[in-house]
Amino acid sequence: MDEQLKSELRRQGVVATSLQELYNWGRKSSLWPLNFGLACCAIEMIATTMARYDLARFGAEVFRPSPRQADLMIVAGTVTKKMAPQVVRLYNQMPEPKYVISMGACAISGGPFKQGYNVLKGIDRYIPVDVYIPGCPPRPEALIDAFMMLQKKIDEQYLTGPNRPRHLNAEMASEFIVPEFGAHDLVPTKNVGVWEVPLVNISLAGKNESGRD
């Protein structure tokens, strides 16, 4: 429908919309995050929900203590290898449609603990992440920006067609492999269906080149 005609109709008191628009508007305006935090990023997440930054303006003030009632998982903090199976299990228990925000350097890549033995090098090795927020920890404004980015992403989703989201496509999996504790590391160390090695050419690195193809 023509945007100009739509606004003209609205001025006359007639609201014209599509089912897709209505559906996306409903979902993006009531994102309920799962109430859990892993490290210092969680403090910033809590600050975001409080009066000064007031995440309630974005329809996300109801932090649910149960994954069954949550739409959004904010991975706020360092994911240790001991915690990773529980995080993936919580994600599996959330009903579709579900989204993930990877908050802070640790949740993205392991951050300052990347070269350690006990920290997972990014939660995106096991579950699909929709929005990444860099920072250590990110400011509440950054989390709000991530919310707005996610809302925009939801608003652009199609109800039908090949590009429809995962929860409308019965063929796509909504549960992901929960890693198990191995003798030396988690087994498997990554979910190949979810995570692929970013395109960085290691052989070029260290030779005064950017390393990127």
Add this chain to the structure above:
Amino acid sequence: MNLEEIKSQIEANVPGCQLEIIPNGSPSGQHSLLVDTDHAFAVASFLRESASPRFDYCSNATGIDWPLKEVSTKVKTKKIVDGVEKEVDEVVKTQTGGYLEVVYHLFSVEQREGPLVLRMRTQDRAEGVHLPSLTPIWRSAEFQEREIFDLYGVLFDGHPDLRRLLMWEEFQDFPMRRDYVDPDDYEYEPTAHDDVLKRAQAHQSTEGGL
């Protein structure tokens, strides 16, 4: 009360114990007391129970890994070369380390003493890694000894609940040991350099590279 006094006091009260003062060369001069494992529990009980100094608080327990290391030192010796006595530098190779060490920091809240640094050493780094647990004497050592067991692999005899603390139960390595090899998950290094770059390149060659 200095360490020498404490040492002679222990020797008078715990028969048969072997103590050694390990000097600390730094400006702090915080020397420590090495206790043999057979008498460590008796020595610790004495330090806890005696009237003076009464070390009633164990603030910290930690581990150190000393891998086997060859140290060569130059020693000047007199030798007869061509009928003339001369001073010649001789390189003497000695082996040090090859054991795990546990360090306790003891304080006396009552008498404002401390810290007394108590050390214990295991026989080796493979089989003989048993040490007496001091948890029955200082309850605050419980979780710290569990952590030492978790990260260094020291087995504390007499510990009430010796399980892994930070790593998972199925984990088999001891990550704070010097010879620990961490898992090879170096698929992606955005700003690889130095050692990390070498490891990432080694990883790339095993997986076929990009």
